[in-house]
Structures are given as C-alpha cells and as structure tokens.
Amino acid sequence: MEIEVSFVLNGKRVTVKAPPAKSLLRVLREDLDITSPKPGCEAGECGACTVLLDGKAVTSCLVMISQVQDREIWTDEGLVKDGQLDPIQKAIAEEGGSQCGYCTPGFVMSAKALLNSNPHPTEKEIVESISGNICRCGAYPRLVQAIKKVANE
C-alpha cells in the first residue's frame, strides 16, 4: 500500500507516493534524488542521515514518511542559497572538518540545528549537538572549531 504525502523540502512543497513505513531517508534518496543524507547504518546510530525536521535535527532513517505530512524538512543541499554557502558549510570547509566527506552533511545539519536555536553556544553545547554523529576520519576537533567560528561571527 502506498500513501500520498506532501511536505516542504528545502523551501519547496513536494508530494510523494510511498509505503507509509518507508523511511524519510529512503524517500529522499530514492524518490527525490536528495543524496546528502547518507545511509551509514540505517539504525539511527551514526548520524550521517541527519536532516532538519521542523527545525530539529533528526536521523531521517528513523522517520517514517507517513510522519512528515505538511512538515518542513531541510537537507544540506537546501542550505546553499544563490550559489552562496551557508556559514557553517563554509566554516567546515575552511577548518578542515571534512575528510572523506561522507558524514559531513549529517554534521552540517546537526550544527545547523544548534546554531538556529542557539546562535552563541558554549563548547559543551557544541559537543552535545554533534555527539550523535560519527566521523570515522576523526575530524571532530575541526568540526567543533568550525561551529565555534560561526558562533563567534
């Protein structure tokens, strides 16, 4: 059985047909060609599929498509406006916070969720905000540095 779900993706309304329990991650990747959220584990453990759902960072592999009717979703792709990078994207590039790059969009979105709700976080808050994201290349200190850089701007 498929249901029709309509939601706002990166500022534009989209409508998809999908089985109700299909994960948001798979709908984004398979049906909408949004591939920045990555299936690192598909069990909510690695954070590589993090997106913003009504402003909060969530692992999209654990969200069912039937849960997102009329809600607002942002992915890493959506943060680029008129060719201009979001400050957090720019800062992660400059500070060396991305190595292989596979986990990067997830970190961008976790950081974005923090900075949206708390523009001047403490170091502890920064660490908490990305503690659900795994970076196996180990770029953690640089990611913290990048978030601090944006917070101080």
Add this chain to the structure above:
Amino acid sequence: MPEVEAVKLASEEILQQGYSYINRSYQRVDALDKVTGKIKFFSDMKIEGMLFARVFRSSVAHANIVTLDTTEAERLQGVRAVLTYKDVPGLNAYGAIIPDAPVLGYGKVRFYGEPLALVAADDQETAEKALGLIKAVYEPLPAVHSMDESLKPEAPKLHDRGNIARHALILKGDVDRAFKDAHLTLERTYRTQSQKHMFLEPEAGIAYTDELGNLNILAGGQNPYRDKMQVARSLNISPEKVRVINYPAGGAFGGKDDVTVQIHLALLATKTKRPVKLVWNREESGIGGFHRHPSLITLKTAVNDDGRLLANDSHIYLDTGAYQSFGPTVLDVTIEVINGPYLIPNIRIDANLVYTNNGISSAFRGFGGPQGNFAIESMMDEMAEEMKMDPIDFRLKNLAKSGDIGPFGNSMRNMEGIHEALSRLRNSPLWQLGKELPPKPWIRRGTGVAIAIKGVGFGTIPDYPTAAVELLPQGKIKVLFSNPDYGQGVNTGNAQIVAEALDLPMNEIEVVNADTQYSPDTGSSSASRGTFTSGNALLVACNKMLDRLRMEAALYLESTRDGIEYASGRFLIKGNESKSVSIYDLAKGLRAKGETLKFEGTFEVPRYPEPVKGTLEVPHVVYMYGAMVSSIELNTLTGYLDVKNVDLMADIGNVINPLLATTQCEGGIVQGLGFATSEELVYNQDEKPMNTNYTTYIVPSIADIPKMYVEFIKTYEQYGPYGAKGMAEIPIVPVGASIANALKQASGVRYYQLPLTPGRVLSKLHDQGQG
C-alpha cells in the same frame, strides 16, 4: 582558493626558500562539494535501468558445502540473475598478494559470511527476498576460533598446506648468548584485537557495460589498477576491457585496499547486460568486510647494567583469518617495527601468519605497525621502569642515530627528527599534569610515552609510479594519477605540488583521480605512499612538460632554450621581459601540430635491491617517525579510562599542507584511541561477528576524544617531493602503547592486552589488589 590560517607552518626556513604553494594550508580541493552534499559517492548514484544486487553469504564458519540450491530464487519474479561459483569464467579467487579467497565459495566454507551466490533483481526488496530462497546445506566442520587453537597439532586444517600461511625467521647476532651476559631480561606476551574499519560508507559500487563494450566499475577502492587486474583475471577478459574508478569513497583506511564488491559487480553486469548496483549494509560490512589482524607477540628482551639494549627475541603471530589477503605483507611490517627504531645488536624474529575461521584480516592503517608497536613500546616502558630510568632517557639512549646500521643491515637515515621529537616531549606539560592531585579520590592520573617508526611505501618491492599532467589550451592544467583520495587529501597535496612545480595558481589546477581510463598507474593509496609516489611522478611529468614547452617557446620567441626563462605560466626572453608567450598559447600551437599535450612521468621509488632474507619487502629507505605522550584519568570504581590529552611530535618530512596533515594526524590518533580503549570485533560460538553496528562496536565520538596537539619536526626528505615523506599511518601506530603506559603509571598495573575496556581494566585492577 582560500588559504586557511590557523595551523603553524612546518618550517619558516623552508618557506624562506621561496615556496609559493608548499607549506600552505589550502582547503581540500573537493571541500565545497563535500560540505554542500553535492559530491556523489557511488552508493548515491543511479543509472537508468540499473539492477540491485545482494550477496548470499554462508551462515556457518567452517563446513563442507553439500548443496547450494538457487532454483527457487531464480524463479522469483523480478530476479534477473543468480550466480554461483559455476558462473565465474576466470580464476575463482582474489587476494592482493596471493589469490586464495574464492570469489564465490565452493567445496568448503572457511568463515561466517563467505560469499556463495549473487543475486541481481529489479529492486532491493526482490533481491532481498531472493536471498531467502537460496538454500545451502552444509556438513559442519569444527571451527578454529583463535590462533591458540589453530596452532595446536590436533587443530582442524583450514587449508591443505596447514594453518600457517607464512613463516619467517630473521636472525642477527646471537640472542641466546646475549641473554646469558644480560644484566636484566624480561619476557612478556602481548595481545591485540580485531579492529574494524567502520568507514561511514560501507563497501559499495556500481557497474555497467558501455557502448564500446567496456566494463566500467565504479567502486570505493584504494587501487584501481589492481582492481582492474583482479576483475579481468576472474572474468577471463582483457584488462583493456575494464575501466575502474575508485574516487570518491566514504573512508577506506585499508579496508577497501583488496577487492570487496568489484568482481561481484563485474560478474552481474556482464551476465545481465544491465547496470548493477551493490551496496553492503552495515551488518554485512561487519561480517563480510576486512579487519585488522589480531596479534599475539612474545618478546624476550635484555639490557646491560648501563641500560643499553642487548637483545630482542620476538615471536610474532598474526591471525589472518580464513584467507591471506594482505596478510603476508602485514606480517612484514610487524617484523619491521618489532625492534622499534632502536639499536639492538642481537635479534631473532620468528614470525607467523596463522589461519583461523575469523573472517579475513587485511590492510588497516598502520598495517601490522600498531600491533608490533604495542609490544615493543610496552616493553621499553617496563624495561626503563625496571632499570629505574626515565622512559624518555631510556629510549633516547637506545635510539639509533643517523649512519647507524639498523636491524636489517640498512643505514638509518635522518634520525635527527625523532631524536628532537622525543627530547621535546619532555617539555610537554602533560608530564606535570600526572603529578597534580586528581580531582576525586577514586580518580588516578597517569602519563605515558611511546615512539613509532613506519616505512613509506613498499620497501624493497620495485615501485615505479606513473602520473601525468595535461595542458589544456583553455587555461588549465589537468593532474592525473591513480592513488585514490578517500579523505587523506592527496588530491589537494598533488595540486599544490603541481602548482609549485609550474608556478601556477591553484585555481588553474584540475585533478582527475583514480580513473583507469585517464589516470596513469600510480599504484595504490596505502602504506602512506600517496603523496610520495604521485607527487614525485608528477614532478617528473611537470619537468617533461616544461622542457617540451621551452623548445616551443624558444622557436616562438626567436631565441634559444638557454635564452629564455620561465615564470608563472609564461616564457620570457632573458633581459627583455616585454617579449613573452603563455604556456596555453604554446599549447594551441602544439595541438595544431597534432602533438600530445599530456606528459607522463615515472618515478623510481628508492629501495634496497633485495629484501632481507626471510622477508618479502623489508627494509625501507624512507621511514616516518613519531613520538607521542598521552595523559589519562582512570576511574578505579568503573575501570573507565578517560584519555585527556595526546601530544604527537611527528617527522613526516617537509609538510605540503599543514592543515590537512594536522587533521589527518588527529584522525589517526582518534582511530588509535578506539584501538586502544574500545574497539573489538567479537564472535559468538558459531564464529559469527556479534557487534557490527555503531552501538555495539564503539568507535570514538566527539564525547570520547582527548585534547590533541600535533607538531611537525622540521625535516626534509631528500627523496620526497619537495621534501615530503608520507604520513597517514604514523599517528595511529604509537597510540596503544602510549595509553597503556599511561595506565601503568596511573594504576600501578601493566596491561598486556588491548583494548583497555573498563571490564578488562577493572578485572585486572581487582586481581592485583589495586581496585
């Protein structure tokens, strides 16, 4: 391209020599594609009409295969192919050194998760369902769970040749006599575990046959030309018909050095004549993917009354699992590091590569180095302690100097860097931290040191990397080489090397990475050889290009090749700078004449002509060095080890890009932290790996990492591109020993086994009455 401030430059002096693009912290060339999520990994790719593949794997570790029935799976609607060993037209085996692992199993199964059949279907769900319809009947054989079991005379034999895949014996001097004369002899046994790579992107790829009939394989990998060879060998087709692209990959760390999905994809795409995508899931990566060799090492080590090392007798066992993959050469690296960078007159190394039914061990950053280092650097610490010597003094006293003859008859070169690194560690504030009062009565503090040596490249194995630069008349230089960039930054480093060689801005340099259709064979990204091999080959190529262009410019400027000079993309007449021509205009002229604008360069990696007897590739000419100090807080109530700080002083030669080098070192330390404290793949009674996901197999998160300080000692490697060596592996090698040594200082208890998980730490604390 923005240059990032913040990281200190490797060498002020070298900068003063006038480099424009070297020693500078450019952000990685693919950074913007990565931070915006624009970059497409192969697991992100879709091709019109593609099929989805899955691998049917054994659910037993050791058994004879009685029957393998795929008929029901074949009948399922939407299934386009089901393949077994009968469908492998060429060699049904793969393996980077010796192909001994079946592409698709037959006869006998040797590990849990061995691939036995392949399915390609119209969609994921159908492929998944088809797996459930394949029926394998096994006649179970007793499984070999560990090296201890495997080495027993009555152990079941995994292979016809027995359970020892490789044995090596290396002798120097007379250890037995040295032990008789020794002031003190210690004998200790060290164990390390199976570590998983846990890259965020599992093994993945996509394959299709193009309109010319060539097989294209796009898969995360570390050596496109070896992949190409292994694919062609198993499909029994000419390598010319195979194109492999390995860039980008979402992490590799050695775990994608041997083939994973490549041959399976090739078989399915050829059979179905459709594009096929294969992405392993997380559990499958844990079960079917490679891991680091567990080790069992006994050292018997002696000193004289002055604290000078007299002898080191090592017995090394590495668990290669069911097949060899990189095992033989991993064993060589353990052999090479087991005496550290020390001067030891009497040496015996008895090294063994052992088969078990524990998956397949293969390459993993450090490649046998972290295992050997944990043993020798734990031993050095204990020896210093027994001799009542400072651990740094003890090491400095025994450290080889430039010109000394090393353990393998090799001349030790450029030892000043590690001497300086180790001496300067003494100033690290971490030594003082250990002396401060701990915050709580049940917390104890400790600080530990370890040093490391690791070769760059393949030692005595002939290595002739080729790379190319291509002049594009529209105003760009294409840089082509095959060592894949899976996050290390070799694309960026090489862009800087070419920018420096041609005196051109970074935005005129375009990198084409790891595509066998365009990139010449520069070999693998492994053994910390990327920058050293491709950087050198590119310098040869750049010189060839400038040489050809100089002739053309002389003609154009009506001068001679000695009458003109080159700067920033233009040739000028000496003393008359108003007359000049750009290389891009010269390119147009050359193209009009039908000449190639692509210039290839090949570099001969310096090596000793023959390996030391008993080894495959020992020693190296170029070594990296590192000195590390770690400070920890031990909670004696829980056994939890909080690693507070890690300082690394590294000699990696001249540093091409300080930011990328520093971040790569930090990443290596973080992986080493996991190796030291939390990561261990465990098997159940059936030899099934039990902890394959991120909640059961614990890799460090942001909450676990120490404060890290990385500094590069000012050195210059004469054989390196602009003085660079390599660097990827050196930061991970000493982490285990430095943390175990810190734990000894904190607890009074010495641990001989990694990882130092709370359970293991606490249990030994209690046994020794320190809990």
